[in-house]
Amino acid sequence: MTEGIEAAAKPATITAAVLIIGDEILSGRTKDRNGGYIAEYLTAIGIDLREVRVVPDVEDEIVDAVNALRARYTYVFTTGGIGPTHDDITADAIARAFGVSIDEDPRAIAMLLEYIRPEDMNAARRRMARIPAGARLVVNPISKAPGFWIGNVIVMAGIPAIMQVMLDNVAPQLATGVPMMSRTVRAACREGDVAADLATIAANHGTVSIGSYPFMENGQYGTHLVLRSRDAQALEAAHNEVIALVARMTLAAG
Incomplete structure (x- = not known):
């Protein structure tokens, strides 16, 4: 095998969606950080x-969202709804989405007992050991209650630290594509001042996406121009053109 074949075979794009589950997110009581x-x-x-979706603690809506997203993307990451309370129904919904049974998993019980x-392992806490059939466990070194991975759906806790x-536990096992590179140029102007020229640069570099993000600092308007691409050469060329554009505008504003 010649050197570099593995890198050359790496897919350009691996896609994902996040499904955030919980009434508390939709009500505003809890601010999503995940x-x-x-x-x-x-x-x-x-x-x-x-894609990022937020759904309530309603089984039908979780099932529908999971089935739609897992058919569309390489991976689906869910957060929330795998705790010990009656409204933690994510595991049941995922089992239903995949058409498999769900029961207490001895591996999960062993983790919880760590x-x-x-004597404190009551019925509520045992709910956290209910895992859909065929799923792999996702280790939780903080509180030991595991998540799980079934098909292309990875089910994780809603508490951000967990x-x-x-x-971190699942990342080494994920297929990954060519990383996206980015460059940022700070411009002392409004978005509208550079919009036409940016459109021209973007048209000339089809593999580079260019976004503009306005800000105000010390009473002065400004715009961050962000370029993103997987093509290092195209990114560098477009970046140089944007730098030149900003320099011309700065000189003209003199």
Whole structure:
């Protein structure tokens, strides 16, 4: 085998969706911190997050969302709804979506007993050991209650600190694509001042996406121009053109 074949065979794009489950998110009682974290994490390892959905603690809606997303993307990451209370129904909904049974998993019970005394293992806590048939467990080193991975769906806790260590656990096992690279140029102008020229640069570099993000600092308008691409050469060329554009505008504003 010649050197570099493995890298050459790496797919350009691996896609993902995040399904955030919980009435508390939709009511505003809890502010979601998981979607943005997962987006940044996946981008860094070469997975494109294409969609984020939020659904209530309603089994039919969870099932419908899971089935729609898992058919469309390489991976689906869910957060929330795998705790000990009556409204933690994610595991049951995932089992139903895949058409498999669900029951207490001895592996999950063993994990929970590392954290919970046997005399405290009541019916509510045992709910956290109910795992759909055929699923792999996702280790949770904080509170030991595991997530699970079935098909292309990875089910994680809603508590951010626990979700993050679960994601660390599964990340080495994920297929990844070519990482997305980015460059940022700060411009002392409004979006509308550069929109036409940016459109021309974007048209000339089809593999580079260019976004503009306005801000205000010390009473002055400005725009961050963000370029993203998997093609390093195209990205560098477009980046140089944007730098030149900003320099011309700065000189003209003199």
